[in-house]
Amino acid sequence: MSPSVDLVYGAVLASALFHAAWNALIKGSSDKLLSAIGIAGVAMLLAALGLPWLPRPEPASWPFLLASLILQVVYMQLVARIYRVADMSIGYPVMRGTAPMLVAMVSVLFLQDAPGPAALAGVVTICAGILCIGLPGDARPRKSGGLELALLNAVVIAGYTLVDGTGARLSQAPASYTLWIFLLRGAVMIGMVLPSRASDLVRHFKDHWSAAVLGGCGTVISYGVALWAMTLAPIAIIAALRETSILFGIVVSGLFLHERLTPARVAGACILVIGVIVLRLAP
Template identity: 30%
Template sequence: MSLEITLIVLLAAIFNASWNAIVKVGGDRIAVMAVITLCGSLVSACALPFVPFPHASSWPLLALAILIHTAYHFCLPIAYHYGDFGQVYPIARGSAPLLVTLGAAVFAGEVLSFLPLLGVLFLSVGVMSLAFDTRTGVTRNPRAILLALGTGAFIASYTLVGGLGARQAGSALGFAVCLTIGNGLLTFLIALTWKFKAIKSIAYGNLIPAAIGGGMQVGAYWIVIWAMAYAPLGMVSSLRETSVLFAALISTFILKEGFGVWRFISSGLIACGIALTRYKP
């Protein structure tokens, strides 16, 4: 993976950590997610006239990616209902790259060589190990762990389907823009049926943070879809999930929550993983 793609995917990871933090602290999490995704879809709608429309051959994958991404938008807040942010987020994000790497090998014929594959493993283990940081004060809930793993499966699925669709679309950005319009509107409409009052409250009281979160959400996804058109799916997915490390750094240096021993271990594994994914045989 080139240095340019590595750096821009790391930027997407920062965006991803930031908008997830907004979901965490914004009140009713499903309602916050709905408003964020709606704002993101509006940002994407503004970008639509400036990107090529995806080829018709990619439309079935586009529709499937929209459905999977929408399911993810609901599974993640439900997982947060049963488990803490410090438990759910690392497990969900850390399990996804391994599943993407396996799916890419099966469906796209992308078999990584030993060292990049080891880098993916290091990144995934490093991300998931943050769930064991005792400074986060997490409560171990088996239901939360199962939901986090289910969320990871949704992340892996929409990543794989979206990456393959972008390669067929003729325009990776055009595919990403259409996808984020579709899943944002669908998520909002579904949530509106039973979270109307909470959504109304957030729209009046926290619209600016939600709008910022929506911009970062779609920006992160645009970057990742673009990168997957030019780099192996599993490696891009792994780098994106370093967002968990950035979330830990935010909590340490901005929220002053401390930097426990597991964060040192996780940081070392993630740094090794990034170095190995850049290996060129």
């Protein structure tokens, strides 16, 4: 029996909360790159524990797995760089908010997976709300490069969303496909930093192991649920619904990271909620 629509959408909303949480852990870290690598390393260990019990992905999905690995490594490095130069309440909405619109455009133009008019209206409304959250809303200068890097990462996010949405379907084993991503990504990221910062990485993990464990579990649960949902619903719709993590991110950035929540960001959150309702009610 296929899961109900309510179950699928509810699971994606829960995954959005986990996604915002691990991003906040990186933003709040003193060394954002090592924090990102620590989270990727824990996710790698979880994947190594789970993979022996799961079937191997079908060979048709392996090229997508390789492409995703490259995009995921670039994504994690960009996340660390963005949070060095921009507030989470700005960088996170922009990089996460632009990606669903790119996914929807590609789905409409190149994939036979386009949402209907009402669902597409929900996607566009969600994107508008998230981008509104990303407006500055005050006269204080930003650090240079934050928005540009966030927009660049939006392209990367759209890329791996489309790649993994297709790869998970071809794999015939979405859980296994997801864990292989985490296993390979963690190994590559750790391997990239070991030659130059091995002692720093060990020291950072000893001091911040709990954040790494929480973040690693959060990212595995978040992305695993999203890929599972993409096997049951159009990629563009799931990608947009997952961006409700912005609501959680805005709350976290204000309460725990003490970032300023401007009227534009609050208005954007309201627009985003309207978009989610439109998306949920779409036939």
